[in-house]
Amino acid sequence: MHGLINRAIQCYVRDNYGRERWIEVTHLADLGFSDFEAMLHYDDALTEAVLAAVSRSLGVPRETVLEDIGTYLVSHPNVEALRRLLRFGGVSFVAFLHSLDELPDRARLAVDDLRLPRMELCDHGDNRYALICRGDHAGFGHVMMGVLRTLADDYGALVFLEHKGGAGGSETIEITLVEAAFAEGRRFELGAGAG
Amino acid sequence: MQGIDHITPVLDVLCPMHVVLGPAGEMTHCGPTSRKFWPDDGAPPARVFDAFEVLRPRGIADMGSLLAARGEKLHLKKRAAPRTALKGVVMPFGAGGGAVLDLSFGISIMEGVRDYALTSTDFAVTDLTIEMLYLIEAKSAAMEASRKLNLRLQGARIAAEEQAFTDTLTGLKNRRAIDHILSRLIESGRAFALMQLDLDFFKAVNDTHGHAAGDAVLQQAARVLVEETREQDCVARVGGDEFVLIFEALSDRHRLAEIARRIIARIEEPVPFNGAECRISCSVGIALSQDCHPPSQEAVMADADTALYACKRAGRAQFRFFGEPENAGGSGPRPGPRQKSGPPPG
Numbered sequence: 001m002h003g004l005i006n007r008a009i010q011c012y013v014r015d016n017y018g019r020e021r022w023i024e025v026t027h028l029a030d031l032g033f034s035d036f037e038a039m040l041h042y043d044d045a046l047t048e049a050v051l052a053a054v055s056r057s058l059g060v061p062r063e064t065v066l067e068d069i070g071t072y073l074v075s076h077p078n079v080e081a082l083r084r085l086l087r088f089g090g091v092s093f094v095a096f097l098h099s100l101d102e103l104p105d106r107a108r109l110a111v112d113d114l115r116l117p118r119m120e121l122c123d124h125g126d127n128r129y130a131l132i133c134r135g136d137h138a139g140f141g142h143v144m145m146g147v148l149r150t151l152a153d154d155y156g157a158l159v160f161l162e163h164k165g166g167a168g169g170s171e172t173i174e175i176t177l178v179e180a181a182f183a184e185g186r187r188f189e190l191g192a193g194a195g
Numbered sequence: 196m197q198g199i200d201h202i203t204p205v206l207d208v209l210c211p212m213h214v215v216l217g218p219a220g221e222m223t224h225c226g227p228t229s230r231k232f233w234p235d236d237g238a239p240p241a242r243v244f245d246a247f248e249v250l251r252p253r254g255i256a257d258m259g260s261l262l263a264a265r266g267e268k269l270h271l272k273k274r275a276a277p278r279t280a281l282k283g284v285v286m287p288f289g290a291g292g293g294a295v296l297d298l299s300f301g302i303s304i305m306e307g308v309r310d311y312a313l314t315s316t317d318f319a320v321t322d323l324t325i326e327m328l329y330l331i332e333a334k335s336a337a338m339e340a341s342r343k344l345n346l347r348l349q350g351a352r353i354a355a356e357e358q359a360f361t362d363t364l365t366g367l368k369n370r371r372a373i374d375h376i377l378s379r380l381i382e383s384g385r386a387f388a389l390m391q392l393d394l395d396f397f398k399a400v401n402d403t404h405g406h407a408a409g410d411a412v413l414q415q416a417a418r419v420l421v422e423e424t425r426e427q428d429c430v431a432r433v434g435g436d437e438f439v440l441i442f443e444a445l446s447d448r449h450r451l452a453e454i455a456r457r458i459i460a461r462i463e464e465p466v467p468f469n470g471a472e473c474r475i476s477c478s479v480g481i482a483l484s485q486d487c488h489p490p491s492q493e494a495v496m497a498d499a500d501t502a503l504y505a506c507k508r509a510g511r512a513q514f515r516f517f518g519e520p521e522n523a524g525g526s527g528p529r530p531g532p533r534q535k536s537g538p539p540p541g
Binding site for chain 1: 305306307308309312313314315316325328329330332333334335336337340341343344347
């Protein structure tokens with residue numbers, strides 16, 4: 001698993017629960033080191049061990065941990081860059097949803113050895129959508145639940161999300177857009193980032 | 196102007212940063228994005244040459260010269276602050292002498308987006324500007340992650356060097372190694388001899404021929420020390436031009452004297468460097484662990500140091516055992532076949 005993903009889990013635990021909790025997780029997972037490097041690769045088994053350890057340490061199910069990680073990724077000030085990169089996907093929440101098809105390619109533009117699960121958005125009409133995530137790692141759909149929920153707030157949209165489970169490496173999220181412009185949302189200035 | 200009015204809505208979508216020009220250079224229409232160049236001052240200037248300065252090609256100040264550059268890449272600068280740098284291209288239309296000037300930020304895109312508070316909708320759908328901004332941010336974030344990794348690796352390297360037992364310039368052992376070896380020897384109670392060796396006239400080489408020459412001399416000295424000692428002996432560089440040699444289970448003064456004599460002789464051989472010859476010598480103080488009661492790391496080192504300074508006082512380029520009376524002339528001058536007391540020439 002790419003170091004960026006492992007590092008994301010580490011930063012989620014550290015920023016939300018403190019460094020001590022993270023150290024406890026590394027012991028529970030029998031990691032043998034205390035910090036993931038964002039630009040290196042790690043054995044997939046380590047990622048699973050860490051997720052199981054976080055789940056045990058926090059006393060919540062794995063799915064909840066994954067969804068919280070998704071929320072963290074697009075809302076915590078320490079990872080503001082990621083939120084901005086996702087907001088480049090579109091000017092509205094619906095435009096953003098449609099940009100998810102190309103998210104793995106966008107990720108590869110930034111970090112060429114980062115492989116994200118493929119995503120496909122189906123428009124069922126009447127403001128109902130289904131997002132199908134296909135990848136080698138079960139649970140990515142739960143991360144996307146957190147991302148979508150939080151970015152909907154970011155865009156000021158009111159949505160209803162449901163994880164429909166999955167089989168054979170594919171997970172489905174049903175999305176119902178209740179109101180596209182429900183609230184003010186957070187500002188997104190194109191030029192506020194790099195430079 | 197016949198023929199342009201019905202097409203301006205098309206231009207507004209396809210190239211929102213365009214300006215429609217009349218035959219005298221009057222700006223008859225601004226696309227929705229180019230309109231944002233004059234946010235607060237109300238209307239844009241009436242004539243295009245009051246709005247923008249054409250930097251290249253040179254000498255463009257009227258419609259005739261502007262249209263002569265049709266289809267070419269133009270470098271422009273907005274006249275009102277901020278003096279945004281722009282790229283542009285102009286093409287005439289119809290028979291009335293009008294033209295369309297299309298603009299772009301080019302490389303100043305970051306400033307442009309910030310100065311005019313532009314959003315995604317200010318760019319044509321087919322424009323790659325948004326992708327470019329995305330890439331700039333994504334690459335900066337990735338670079339930052341790499342930079343942090345490099346900093347951590349650098350820190351780890353420094354830490355590793357601090358823990359290392361090797362002197363990086365000469366490949367000899369370092370002071371940390373000496374501490375480690377001496378404390379083990381003292382603990383085990385085994386007899387050993389310790390030589391404290393200072394290069395003489397080394398500073399003169401550095402001053403005359405430069406630090407690269409100094410490094411070459413140090414490396415040559417290191418080679419000599421390794422070649423003139425046994426495999427199991429320890430040779431370390433403990434300071435700029437200071438070396439320590441430890442001889443385990445060797446306390447025969449004659450053999451030690453012979454080793455010291457050979458070392459001095461070989462170190463005095465000139466080292467060629469960039470056509471020059473660097474000449475140095477060395478002083479050697481020798482201490483035996485059996486002369487210390489009880490032996491300790493500090494005491495043996497101090498004895499060798501005392502002997503070394505006796506050599507220095509006696510004129511350098513010689514060796515001396517600890518405990519030898521200074522007026523005995525030192526061990527260096529006594530049986531040595533090649534006796535030198537002054538600095539070699541050069």
